[in-house]
Amino acid sequence: MKNTIRIERAVLNITQQDLAEKIGVSRQTINAIESNKYVPSTILALKMARLFKKNVDELFLLEETD
């Protein structure tokens, strides 16, 4: 699975730390999600979607291998 979190973050012009604070997680978590090392829970995905005003399936995209 890939995601567009880094792009959305650039659009809002906020750092990983800012995003982490807004949705109540650690910076490590944002970093791990952006570098595709961690797949967030549905709760976290929904929180990000709400913050970026996007649908979840616009932020997270399935790949062939999934």
Added chain:
Amino acid sequence: MESKLLLPNRYKRIGLILLIPSLALGILVRFFDFQFAFLSLRIGKSVINEKNIHLEDTINLTDELALTGIIVALLFIAFAREKTEDEYIAQTRLESLKWAVLINYILLLVATWLVHGLAYIDVMMYNMLTVLIIFITRFNYALNNSKKLFD
């Protein structure tokens, strides 16, 4: 996500502060036969066996104190909540624990075949602490690694 069985974040610092004197005491006990005189306890009466060898009738609790300090300190460090304990950190915690148990037993197996006789008691002694030490090392390494990069 609420993680159970974890201590407040400040216990990490308390653990570190407790670890230093406990470890120092442990090293003194182990390598220099150090004992606090006031921790000597008489257990029962003096016994002299049939070969006229005076059997030990006192025990000293310095080593118990040192080991308790080290284990409690390591537990505090290992089980202290991170400042933001979230789902990714919880997963990293579990992953690190898995690692620690596995590596611990691999080390134990290797030592079982390589170390013989009385020296094996040393192996058992260090092995009491290695799960926690490997866990703490791996967990903090992983968290530090995912802090770096980007931004």
